[in-house]
Amino acid sequence: MAPYRIAVIGLGKIAQDQHLPVIAANPGFELAAVVSQRGLGVPGVPTFRTPAELYAAVPDLVAVSVCTPPDARTAIAREALDAGKHVLLEKPPATTLSEVEALTAVAGRRQRLLFATWHSRFNPAVAEARRLLEGRTIRRLDVQWKEDVRHWHPGQDWVWQAGGFGVFDPGINALSIVTEIVPSPLSVAKADLTFPSNSDTPIAATLAFTCLEGPEEASLSASFDWRQEGEQTWTIEIETADGTLLALHEGGTRLVINGEPGVSAPSEEYQRIYAHWAELLAAGRSDVDVAPLRLVADAFLVGRRHDTAAFHW
Amino acid sequence: MAPYRIAVIGLGKIAQDQHLPVIAANPGFELAAVVSQRGLGVPGVPTFRTPAELYAAVPDLVAVSVCTPPDARTAIAREALDAGKHVLLEKPPATTLSEVEALTAVAGRRQRLLFATWHSRFNPAVAEARRLLEGRTIRRLDVQWKEDVRHWHPGQDWVWQAGGFGVFDPGINALSIVTEIVPSPLSVAKADLTFPSNSDTPIAATLAFTCLEGPEEASLSASFDWRQEGEQTWTIEIETADGTLLALHEGGTRLVINGEPGVSAPSEEYQRIYAHWAELLAAGRSDVDVAPLRLVADAFLVGRRHDTAAFHW
Numbered sequence: 154m155a156p157y158r159i160a161v162i163g164l165g166k167i168a169q170d171q172h173l174p175v176i177a178a179n180p181g182f183e184l185a186a187v188v189s190q191r192g193l194g195v196p197g198v199p200t201f202r203t204p205a206e207l208y209a210a211v212p213d214l215v216a217v218s219v220c221t222p223p224d225a226r227t228a229i230a231r232e233a234l235d236a237g238k239h240v241l242l243e244k245p246p247a248t249t250l251s252e253v254e255a256l257t258a259v260a261g262r263r264q265r266l267l268f269a270t271w272h273s274r275f276n277p278a279v280a281e282a283r284r285l286l287e288g289r290t291i292r293r294l295d296v297q298w299k300e301d302v303r304h305w306h307p308g309q310d311w312v313w314q315a316g317g318f319g320v321f322d323p324g325i326n327a328l329s330i331v332t333e334i335v336p337s338p339l340s341v342a343k344a345d346l347t348f349p350s351n352s353d354t355p356i357a358a359t360l361a362f363t364c365l366e367g368p369e370e371a372s373l374s375a376s377f378d379w380r381q382e383g384e385q386t387w388t389i390e391i392e393t394a395d396g397t398l399l400a401l402h403e404g405g406t407r408l409v410i411n412g413e414p415g416v417s418a419p420s421e422e423y424q425r426i427y428a429h430w431a432e433l434l435a436a437g438r439s440d441v442d443v444a445p446l447r448l449v450a451d452a453f454l455v456g457r458r459h460d461t462a463a464f465h466w
Numbered sequence: 467m468a469p470y471r472i473a474v475i476g477l478g479k480i481a482q483d484q485h486l487p488v489i490a491a492n493p494g495f496e497l498a499a500v501v502s503q504r505g506l507g508v509p510g511v512p513t514f515r516t517p518a519e520l521y522a523a524v525p526d527l528v529a530v531s532v533c534t535p536p537d538a539r540t541a542i543a544r545e546a547l548d549a550g551k552h553v554l555l556e557k558p559p560a561t562t563l564s565e566v567e568a569l570t571a572v573a574g575r576r577q578r579l580l581f582a583t584w585h586s587r588f589n590p591a592v593a594e595a596r597r598l599l600e601g602r603t604i605r606r607l608d609v610q611w612k613e614d615v616r617h618w619h620p621g622q623d624w625v626w627q628a629g630g631f632g633v634f635d636p637g638i639n640a641l642s643i644v645t646e647i648v649p650s651p652l653s654v655a656k657a658d659l660t661f662p663s664n665s666d667t668p669i670a671a672t673l674a675f676t677c678l679e680g681p682e683e684a685s686l687s688a689s690f691d692w693r694q695e696g697e698q699t700w701t702i703e704i705e706t707a708d709g710t711l712l713a714l715h716e717g718g719t720r721l722v723i724n725g726e727p728g729v730s731a732p733s734e735e736y737q738r739i740y741a742h743w744a745e746l747l748a749a750g751r752s753d754v755d756v757a758p759l760r761l762v763a764d765a766f767l768v769g770r771r772h773d774t775a776a777f778h779w
Contacts, residue, residue: 249764255678316768339562353770365568379607451562453766455629
């Protein structure tokens with residue numbers, strides 16, 4: 154079968170680090186073009202300044218991967234759907250839930266596919282944790298997601314601006330794993346959000362979840378912090394009612410079951426994302442799960458606000 | 467047909483002012499009992515302290531109306547569905563979108579009906595505005611929703627607590643009208659939220675909407691303020707691309723079309739809510755629209771935070 158001719162829109166860090174090399178290595182896809190406002194390019198592939206120029210110049214394009222910062226994604230995705238292209242969205246799929254809802258409706262009407270990716274879900278250890286938790290009752294969930302924003306987002310001011318999500322930018326990765334592996338739907342019962350005095354988005358957050366279908370005494374919590382220097386922590390611990398203790402370490406790449414090593418695999422998140430995208434395209438199916446973004450919205454809706462010192466790079 | 471035997475849970479202001487008299491006047495319903503933690507009662511009707519006592523004592527109960535403050539609603543609704551009752555929810559249906567999602571799933575599994583009411587929608591002038599806007603493009607939307615919190619929520623501290631919505635408690639009424647009459651889905655592009663220094667919820671908010679399907683130059687905005695003394699303002703103005711100007715005044719009860727009086731009817735919101743509930747029960751249909759709550763969540767997600775003086779009753 155001929156490879157799917159696709160384009161990457163937005164050549165920032167995630168496109169350079171993941172999308173472009175992964176697409177280059179996947180024979181199911183062919184990079185037909187890239188779009189970069191700043192005019193960045195990829196050898197051997199045409200660069201366009203705007204999506205409109207792309208669609209006019211490459212009519213046999215099948216799909217686009219939208220890798221711009223979140224606030225621009227919805228308009229770009231809308232334009233792509235209107236041009237008849239299938240759309241893969243970096244996470245989070247949009248800045249608001251209403252945008253995702255509207256995009257889903259447009260994709261349905263246009264009979265185009267939408268894939269809202271959550272890269273952290275695409276680890277073998279996450280799939281194994283999901284399998285192990287199926288049908289079990291969860292007594293305790295503890296998420297610790299603590300990293301150094303200066304290392305991972307150097308100079309990216311948009312993370313502090315309204316709609317930039319702040320510490321929920323990494324935190325939503327943890328939530329995308331939690332919503333993938335926990336069998337029952339969660340809501341946020343309490344949230345404490347800590348805002349730098351010069352920021353519209355939080356630098357730290359602690360959440361207490363409720364599970365409408367779990368035991369009332371369950372303790373379900375998450376702690377996100379963007380001020381962690383030294384060792385970085387991306388851990389999810391889950392204790393089930395039957396006494397099993399699962400721990401996912403290093404962002405979902407390593408599973409430990411009752412203290413014994415379980416599945417441990419190198420992160421091949423984006424390789425799996427594009428493999429899944431090829432399956433979706435072949436099957437004519439969309440994959441849009443708003444649950445992680447909905448939990449972030451919950452946290453903002455019920456959040457207590459705390460102030461902390463101004464943040465400077 | 468025998469009337470539906472229903473109970474009201476939570477005998478606060480809205481139950482006393484609206485639900486109880488409206489149920490009493492509707493021959494399609496029979497008030498079988500009330501539930502009040504504080505032991506408030508209604509003459510001739512048994513009072514229970516907890517829903518569990520109600521369900522044990524009144525097995526032929528068909529449905530409940532949940533009129534408690536929002537933070538308790540989801541657990542009460544869940545318990546009612548588990549007891550096999552249909553559930554009518556005061557607005558907003560829950561504190562978080564994940565709760566509504568989970569409740570909807572439970573109702574589906576239990577084959578019980580859920581009616582998430584938005585009382586402001588149940589005005590003839592709103593229905594007429596919806597009819598007039600069908601198929602039209604909107605060029606300008608301006609919502610002014612300004613009232614005196616001391617008058618409408620005297621001493622209700624929960625409105626200032628996390629999850630209490632603040633000025634979005636009335637603002638969501640405006641949003642429930644907007645989402646009912648505007649033909650295309652909206653999202654919140656920008657929000658400015660003003661928080662009293664001693665409150666977790668905003669006392670004022672201005673929103674700029676985007677419409678994914680409207681013209682880019684459309685100006686769509688809302689201004690909510692809880693500090694308005696003297697005359698109260700609940701107005702929605704809409705200008706369409708073909709030059710029609712609609713204005714809904716007094717919270718959706720009076721429509722003005724191009725300056726000329728249109729439909730004007732006394733507010734019979736709760737009468738219409740219960741008439742619709744009887745239709746839903748007869749037809750076996752749920753009615754759950756999260757769009758107004760989703761816009762509030764959008765506003766919190768993209769909101770810029772501003773501080774103002776502490777609020778005291």
